Amino acid sequence: MSAKSCELRTVMVMNISSTSREVAISVRNLVVDYKNLRAVNNISFDAKAGEVTVVIGPNGAGKTSTMEVCSGVRAATSGAVSILGFDPKKDRGKLNSHIGVMLQDGGVYPSARVFEIAQHYCNLYDNRTNADELVESVDLTRQKKTSWRKLSGGEKQRLSLALALAAKPRVAFLDEPTSGVDIFGRDLIRNIVRQLAADGCAVIMATHELDEAQRVADHVLMFQSGQLLANAPMTELQDATGQRQTLEDIFRHLAEKSKLQGEQ
Amino acid sequence: MRIYRSQLRQELTVMIRNGEQLLLLVVIPVMLLVFFSQTDFLPTENENKIDFLLPGILSLAVISTAMVSLGIATGFERSYGVLRRLGTTPLGTRRLVAAKISAICVIEIAQLVILTVVGLLLGWNPSRINLPQILLFLILGTGCFAGIGLTLAGRLRAEVNLAAQNGLYLVFLLLGGIFVDSDELPATLSPISAFSPSSLLSSLLRDSFSNTVVLADAIVLCGWAIAACALAVTSFKWSD
Numbered sequence: 001m002s003a004k005s006c007e008l009r010t011v012m013v014m015n016i017s018s019t020s021r022e023v024a025i026s027v028r029n030l031v032v033d034y035k036n037l038r039a040v041n042n043i044s045f046d047a048k049a050g051e052v053t054v055v056i057g058p059n060g061a062g063k064t065s066t067m068e069v070c071s072g073v074r075a076a077t078s079g080a081v082s083i084l085g086f087d088p089k090k091d092r093g094k095l096n097s098h099i100g101v102m103l104q105d106g107g108v109y110p111s112a113r114v115f116e117i118a119q120h121y122c123n124l125y126d127n128r129t130n131a132d133e134l135v136e137s138v139d140l141t142r143q144k145k146t147s148w149r150k151l152s153g154g155e156k157q158r159l160s161l162a163l164a165l166a167a168k169p170r171v172a173f174l175d176e177p178t179s180g181v182d183i184f185g186r187d188l189i190r191n192i193v194r195q196l197a198a199d200g201c202a203v204i205m206a207t208h209e210l211d212e213a214q215r216v217a218d219h220v221l222m223f224q225s226g227q228l229l230a231n232a233p234m235t236e237l238q239d240a241t242g243q244r245q246t247l248e249d250i251f252r253h254l255a256e257k258s259k260l261q262g263e264q
Numbered sequence: 265m266r267i268y269r270s271q272l273r274q275e276l277t278v279m280i281r282n283g284e285q286l287l288l289l290v291v292i293p294v295m296l297l298v299f300f301s302q303t304d305f306l307p308t309e310n311e312n313k314i315d316f317l318l319p320g321i322l323s324l325a326v327i328s329t330a331m332v333s334l335g336i337a338t339g340f341e342r343s344y345g346v347l348r349r350l351g352t353t354p355l356g357t358r359r360l361v362a363a364k365i366s367a368i369c370v371i372e373i374a375q376l377v378i379l380t381v382v383g384l385l386l387g388w389n390p391s392r393i394n395l396p397q398i399l400l401f402l403i404l405g406t407g408c409f410a411g412i413g414l415t416l417a418g419r420l421r422a423e424v425n426l427a428a429q430n431g432l433y434l435v436f437l438l439l440g441g442i443f444v445d446s447d448e449l450p451a452t453l454s455p456i457s458a459f460s461p462s463s464l465l466s467s468l469l470r471d472s473f474s475n476t477v478v479l480a481d482a483i484v485l486c487g488w489a490i491a492a493c494a495l496a497v498t499s500f501k502w503s504d
Binding site: 071072073092093096097099101103105106107108109110111112116117119120121123124125126163167 | 266267269270271273274277278281282341344345346348349350351352353354355356
């Protein structure tokens with residue numbers, strides 16, 4: 001067994017023993033292939049209710065593909081995925097009432113106005129979410145009548161997050177929620193994400209922004225070239241990698257180590 | 265029903281809010297109806313040009329709503345990720361499709377009323393109106409053109425789809441028996457035009473206003489509708 005897998009196994013074992021929270025997302029041996037590319041290569045992980053699991057890694061590492069399979073947007077090539085006990089593709093009808101999804105590209109009609117689209121998404125769920133409160137929760141009350149195409153990048157991100165919240169989700173998939181968001185918007189989004197977890201939601205959040213990831217993460221999935229470099233609770237990951245404190249340092253350390261082992 | 269109604273409201277709002285959509289759906293058909301009924305450009309043997317024109321313009325209205333408007337909007341919804349995102353909600357495919365079809369029907373009914381009123385003002389005087397028959401052909405035409413529009417929208421990139429839908433609209437407009445009867449076209453184009461769904465729909469509507477329906481035309485249009493819808497269902501991709 002290589003030193004890397006030894007280290008990761010240790011981290012994973014610590015993870016399993018350190019918490020008894022309910023597993024909301026279970027992924028086993030997931031493979032996602034595109035035409036000539038293996039985007040995700042045989043990965044397995046769990047994500048728990050009441051925790052924020054951040055998914056980090058460089059562009060093309062397999063983060064979005066994994067999120068898309070878990071949220072039922074994309075079919076897996078092989079492997080088993082269970083979200084709240086449901087297959088995200090086959091049981092989509094049952095599962096969709098319980099998940100909130102924020103896609104990387106927004107997914108909103110450009111001419112739709114803030115309140116109108118929030119109201120529409122509230123109507124799609126049977127949970128009496130109030131559209132006024134939803135819009136207010138992401139600080140867009142003043143932009144209620146503004147169309148999506150006229151919103152700034154940060155405002156679009158906040159609205160997109162609000163639409164995911166309309167579900168009052170038990171599992172939330174957030175793809176790059178803080179991308180292009182200013183400092184105040186980040187504070188707001190971070191608070192919402194933490195509150196979601198505090199309410200018992202399993203939050204799985206993909207991001208490139210490692211400082212942001214570090215601030216919200218309970219658990220970290222590090223991707224590189226379609227594989228998992230690490231799968232561990234944030235604190236234990238920091239301990240397992242010695243004195244390195246920031247996620248960026250930890251990622252560089254593990255990526256470098258993986259590269260060296262690959263060359264040997 | 266709440267979810268369906270909300271999606272229908274959203275579809276109609278987005279459709280009506282687009283200025284170019286209103287131009288395509290209402291202004292262009294009305295302008296063409298008024299212009300060609302008041303001028304002598306059309307090689308029609310009908311004494312009353314409006315009797316020939318109005319059924320063709322109704323076909324054009326169906327093409328603009330069911331094919332162009334639906335097809336372009338759906339193409340961009342795919343491209344913007346709207347469909348992908350809605351796919352993660354409890355909306356479901358059946359309610360989405362039902363809302364889209366209902367939105368088309370609402371717009372078509374509005375077009376039918378507006379064009380009929382304008383036609384009557386321009387002196388349209390049909391010898392007979394078989395409303396159930398007309399509605400049946402409008403439904404068949406809607407199914408056929410919606411199938412064609414969604415087939416293109418479900419496979420092509422949004423910008424290519426936009427060009428394809430508009431190009432096809434122009435082909436149907438000029439060669440689809442709407443303004444010029446298929447028999448009046450050059451010999452090489454005439455049989456193709458006669459077999460086209462726009463030509464079939466136009467002539468079936470004309471027949472419905474004069475008590476002479478060719479059953480074979482209705483069967484062929486029905487075949488077009490089934491084939492186009494089947495193609496759309498089997499080939500449609502929800503995201504790029």
